[in-house]
Amino acid sequence: KMSSGAADLRQRKKQNCTESDKMAPEERNKENSKLGRSPKYMLIQRFAKLFFGCLAAVTSGMMYAVYLSTYHERKFWFSSRQELEREITFQGDSAIYYSFYKELLKAPSFERGVYELTHNNKTISLKTINAVQQMTLYPELIASVLYQASGSEEVIEPVYFYIGIVFGLQGIYVTALFVTSWVMSGTWLAGMLTVAWFIINRTDTTRIDYSIPSRENWALPYFACQVAALTCYLKKNLNCSAEKFCYLLVSASTYTFMMMWEYSHYLLFVQAVSLFLLDSFALAQTEKVHEVYKIYLFSLFLGYLLQFENSALLVSPLLSLVAALMLSKCLQMNMKKGTFLSRLLKIMYIYLVLTITVTLNFLLKMFVPHKENEHLLKFIEVKLGLNTTKNFTMNWLLCQESLQAPSQDFFLRLTQSSLLPFYILVLIICLFSVTQVIFRRICGEPLKETVKLEDGRIGERPEIVYHVIHTILLGCLAMCLEGMKYLWTPYVCMLAAFGVCSPELWMTLFKWFRLKAVHPILLALILSMAVPTIIGFSLWKEFFPRIMTELSELQEFYDPDTVELMTWIKRQAPVAAVFAGSPQLMGVIKLCTGWMVSSLPLYNDDDLLKRNENIYQIYSKRSAEDIYKILTSYKANFLIIEDSICNEVGPVRGCRVKDLLDIANGHVVCEEGDSYAYSKYGRFCHEIKMNYSPYVNYFTRVYWNRSYFVYRINTVISFQ
Numbered sequence: 001k002m003s004s005g006a007a008d009l010r011q012r013k014k015q016n017c018t019e020s021d022k023m024a025p026e027e028r029n030k031e032n033s034k035l036g037r038s039p040k041y042m043l044i045q046r047f048a049k050l051f052f053g054c055l056a057a058v059t060s061g062m063m064y065a066v067y068l069s070t071y072h073e074r075k076f077w078f079s080s081r082q083e084l085e086r087e088i089t090f091q092g093d094s095a096i097y098y099s100f101y102k103e104l105l106k107a108p109s110f111e112r113g114v115y116e117l118t119h120n121n122k123t124i125s126l127k128t129i130n131a132v133q134q135m136t137l138y139p140e141l142i143a144s145v146l147y148q149a150s151g152s153e154e155v156i157e158p159v160y161f162y163i164g165i166v167f168g169l170q171g172i173y174v175t176a177l178f179v180t181s182w183v184m185s186g187t188w189l190a191g192m193l194t195v196a197w198f199i200i201n202r203t204d205t206t207r208i209d210y211s212i213p214s215r216e217n218w219a220l221p222y223f224a225c226q227v228a229a230l231t232c233y234l235k236k237n238l239n240c241s242a243e244k245f246c247y248l249l250v251s252a253s254t255y256t257f258m259m260m261w262e263y264s265h266y267l268l269f270v271q272a273v274s275l276f277l278l279d280s281f282a283l284a285q286t287e288k289v290h291e292v293y294k295i296y297l298f299s300l301f302l303g304y305l306l307q308f309e310n311s312a313l314l315v316s317p318l319l320s321l322v323a324a325l326m327l328s329k330c331l332q333m334n335m336k337k338g339t340f341l342s343r344l345l346k347i348m349y350i351y352l353v354l355t356i357t358v359t360l361n362f363l364l365k366m367f368v369p370h371k372e373n374e375h376l377l378k379f380i381e382v383k384l385g386l387n388t389t390k391n392f393t394m395n396w397l398l399c400q401e402s403l404q405a406p407s408q409d410f411f412l413r414l415t416q417s418s419l420l421p422f423y424i425l426v427l428i429i430c431l432f433s434v435t436q437v438i439f440r441r442i443c444g445e446p447l448k449e450t451v452k453l454e455d456g457r458i459g460e461r462p463e464i465v466y467h468v469i470h471t472i473l474l475g476c477l478a479m480c481l482e483g484m485k486y487l488w489t490p491y492v493c494m495l496a497a498f499g500v501c502s503p504e505l506w507m508t509l510f511k512w513f514r515l516k517a518v519h520p521i522l523l524a525l526i527l528s529m530a531v532p533t534i535i536g537f538s539l540w541k542e543f544f545p546r547i548m549t550e551l552s553e554l555q556e557f558y559d560p561d562t563v564e565l566m567t568w569i570k571r572q573a574p575v576a577a578v579f580a581g582s583p584q585l586m587g588v589i590k591l592c593t594g595w596m597v598s599s600l601p602l603y604n605d606d607d608l609l610k611r612n613e614n615i616y617q618i619y620s621k622r623s624a625e626d627i628y629k630i631l632t633s634y635k636a637n638f639l640i641i642e643d644s645i646c647n648e649v650g651p652v653r654g655c656r657v658k659d660l661l662d663i664a665n666g667h668v669v670c671e672e673g674d675s676y677a678y679s680k681y682g683r684f685c686h687e688i689k690m691n692y693s694p695y696v697n698y699f700t701r702v703y704w705n706r707s708y709f710v711y712r713i714n715t716v717i718s719f720q
Contacts, residue, residue, distance in 0.1 A: 004626045010182070028403070041087075046112065047715045048354040052188070053182055053188035053191070056178070056180055056191065057178040060174055060175060060192065060195045061174045062171055064195065064198075064199065064594055065168050067199070067547075068167045068170055069167050070551050071550060072163065072167075072212075073553060074091050074147070074434050074553065078160075080368050084563060084566055084567070084636075085558070085563060086563050086568070087588075087591050087592050088588060088592065090213065090591060091211070091587070092583075092584045092601045093214065093297050093587060093600075093601045094213045094214060094587075095585045095587035095588045095590065095592075096216075096590060096591070096601065096602070097136065097137070097139075097140060098140075098162065098213050098214040099352045099590050100131055101143060101593070102158065103163055104117070104144035105144055105147065105148070108326055109143060110148070111417060113144070114132070117130075117132050117137060118132050122596060122702050123590060123600070124599070124611075125634050126634060126635055127607070128314075132308070133308040134602070134605060136260070139218040139260055141506075143161070143162055143165055146165070147161050153400050162213070163212050166208070169217070169218060170206065171442040172221045172225065173221035174195050176227070176228045176297070177198060177226045177490055177491075177493065178191030178192070180194075180228040180494050180498075181194040181497045181498045181501075183228065183232050183235070184464060184467070185498045185499075187501050187502075187526075189527070189529070189532050192501075192536070193500070193532050194493050194494050194497040194498075195537065196539050197417060197419050197493040197496065197497060198490060200417045201413065201414060203413065203489050204410060205493065210287075215262065215263075215495055218260045219260035219261035220486075220487075221381055222253045222257040222260060222488075223257045223264070224504075226253035227271075229247075229253060229465070230246075230292065231234060231463045232286060233246035233247060233250055233288060233292075233464075234463040234466055234677045235461075235463050236461070240267065250292065251295050251298070252452075254295050255299040255302060256301065257273065258299050258300070258313075259307070262604065264311070265300070265313060265316040267487065269316070269317045270470070270474065271470060272318055272322060272325075273321070274337065274466055274470040274473060275289050275293075275466065276321070276325060280350055281438050281581065282441055283434075283438075283441075283462050284466070290325075290326075291325060295587045296318060296319075296322045297319075297323075297326075299401060300314075300318065300319050301324075311369060311370035311670075314364060314368050315361065315365045315368055317357070317365045317608075319364070320361035321357045323357075324353050324360060325356040327497060328349065336526075342601070367494065369537065371656060371676065374690035378391075379394060379397055382394055382398060383403070383480070384594060390664050392613045392665050393609050394659060396657070397603070397662055399655035401482060402481065403479060403480055403481055403482070403483060403712050405481075406478065406482040406533070410482065414492075414495045417543070419492060419496055419537070419540070420492075420533060422499065423496040423502055425499070426495055426496055426498070426499025426505065427468065427471070427472075429458070429499070429508060430458060430464060430465075430468045430499070430505070432459075432512075433459030433460075434459035434465050435459070436457075437457065437459040437465075439501075443559055450501070453503055453504055453507055453521060454520075456490060456508040456509075456510065457508065458502070458504045458505050458507075458508045459508075461504075467495055470491065471488065471491050471492060475488050476492060484690050497532070500528070501531075501532045502528060503521075503524040503527075506527045506528055507520060507524040510524060511669040560710075561706055561707035562588065562707070564705055565703075565707075566704065567591055568710070569589065569592075569593045572702075573593075573595060574596075574637070576637075577595055577637045578598055578634070578635050578637050579595055579597050579636065579637070579639075580598040580599070580634065580638070580640070581595070581597075581615070581618075581639065581642065582615075582616070582640075582642055582645060583599045583602075584601050584605060585642060586598070587601050599610065599634075600635045614630050615631070616632070616641065616657060617661065618685055619657050619661065620658065620665055620667070620680070620684060621681050622660035622665070622681055622684055622696045623681050624684070624687075624688070624697075625694070626667040626711070628682055628698040628717075629697075637713055638713065639710070639711045639713055640708055640711075641685045641708070641710075641711070642707065643707050643708070643709070644707065645657050645658075645705070646658070659681065665679075667671055688709075688711065695716070698714055699712070699713060699714065700712045700714060
């Protein structure tokens with residue numbers, strides 16, 4: 001019976017767009033004549049609503065971008081800093097991304113710059129890499145082209161142009177969330193509330209404060225645009241021109257998102273699962289959903305070609321799932337209706353798709369040569385408790401805050417801003433309504449062509465059902481890994497704001513309670529205006545003063561020890577020198593000095609991961625000879641010891657770098673429930689500071705300050 005309903009939906013979809021476009025004005029004219037309103041009056045009213053809504057959306061995005069720029073200036077004093085001091089604010093992998101942007105601008109031509117990045121042998125010693133492919137440097141390529149093509153060299157400094165683009169994209173991000181909530185609720189008041197919650201919960205909605213050049217800050221605005229376009233595309237009774245526009249926007253934003261972030265196909269996989277469940281319960285027009293699947297396939301194919309034949313896209317779960325869905329559809333279409341096999345296929349549809357997906361993914365990984373982050377699969381095994389390991393890299397990843405379960409503070413912050421309670425309320429109402437709709441579909445009741453306010457059936461709107469499923473799936477991921485909250489929380493803001501501003505949601509609730517004392521439609525309209533207004537005033541009263549205090553406070557980020565170290569390297573170190581140390585520091589050295597390093601803070605390459613683990617041995621309990629052999633194997637000339645790592649006093653014992661190294665090296669002895677580090681050698685980073693043999697035979701101290709100790713690695717070993 002559910003399948004017959006799906007057939008009805010397909011038949012409705014196949015109606016000529018021009019017919020629906022002609023019918024819509026006639027229906028609106030009849031409705032307007034009943035209300036005593038002229039078509040001209042209604043046209044002006046709709047235009048005014050659209051104009052002021054768009055103005056509010058664009059203004060919200062621009063104000064957020066200005067807010068980020070102002071906050072960044074107050075935090076780092078960027079305008080009063082020298083270039084070296086500005087660059088030090090880029091830490092870890094952010095420093096690497098910005099360093100390649102600088103190299104592109106210094107190249108004699110754009111073509112030459114791209115060639116040097118794709119055949120890069122001046123960054124990591126003894127290793128030639130395709131930096132564009134391995135580090136997804138397409139944002140830097142675009143930024144450098146825009147900077148040079150726009151003639152901005154004489155107007156603005158490169159660093160301001162770079163961070164300005166990122167802040168501008170964050171403004172687009174907020175605007176897209178505004179539009180999504182507006183499209184779902186029908187009022188731009190929901191968009192305003194979405195933006196307010198997003199900014200107030202900025203700690204949990206974005207990482208822009210800590211890592212401006214990170215890939216997700218470039219990519220997620222495009223994903224938000226894709227979600228906004230997809231929301232509009234899934235709506236019922238959409239006119240032909242609007243549907244085509246939304247389809248083109250979904251296509252363009254999906255492909256751009258895939259090019260900007262190496263992990264984008266995993267997030268699109270979650271979205272594809274949401275659409276698959278939506279289609280399985282026959283709650284959306286099947287043709288529309290399958291058109292989105294085709295967009296995925298096209299984006300994967302084009303991405304594979306333009307990302308230097310990136311095999312990770314071929315073995316991605318997204319490709320396997322979409323191929324399985326397409327194959328299942330072909331089987332259904334080619335099988336004669338009414339037969340036993342066709343009925344069995346409909347019942348076993350979900351199981352069939354999952355089976356084909358897993359089988360295809362297994363076969364692709366077997367036959368396609370790939371380096372698809374094998375450490376990621378091992379990490380998932382250990383995270384789920386399916387395996388244990390002493391491996392340094394795995395345990396180090398498990399200790400990262402972003403890869404642990406979210407803390408209670410996260411939920412407390414969302415509750416204090418009233419976001420979490422309203423999200424749970426909206427989610428429960430929508431879930432119950434969707435469950436009712438699915439039950440009706442099973443009983444053979446068809447979906448209504450148009451859902452009116454008085455019907456109180458918010459669960460029949462496909463775009464609402466999609467967002468409910470999507471936020472639940474993202475929420476499950478966020479409950480496992482705190483870093484996933486940056487994907488989940490923005491859509492929590494959007495869904496909660498839509499719900500409290502939607503008369504349909506309140507009407508759905510009143511239908512269940514069967515209100516008779518007050519007219520339910522009138523009460524729903526009143527609450528959809530009153531509740532968000534009350535929330536807005538309470539948020540304004542409590543959080544606006546805090547935001548203004550943030551912008552007025554002059555914070556100071558200054559790291560004199562790192563500035564002194566970079567200055568010494570630029571003045572004293574040979575141009576051909578290779579530096580070894582922690583990957584995070586090596587990224588800053590590469591950016592600030594341009595010198596070659598032995599490792600980088602990148603975690604998508606097995607060779608680099610092994611390098612990082614080997615060089616981290618300078619903080620372990622191993623002999624001077626062992627460390628010397630490791631460093632010389634990477635042609636390192638200088639070693640930098642960081643006091644903050646060597647004398648680290650972490651909040652969680654067992655998660656410090658030196659503790660993880662002791663576990664990996666088997667230097668931990670357990671006695672009576674306590675663990676102790678034991679080795680016949682002292683900790684290298686401590687012993688080397690003592691300046692006694694054999695350490696002085698292998699290493700010579702050439703510079704030090706409060707935070708860093710720099711040693712030249714002797715090419716000739718003297719034993720005296």
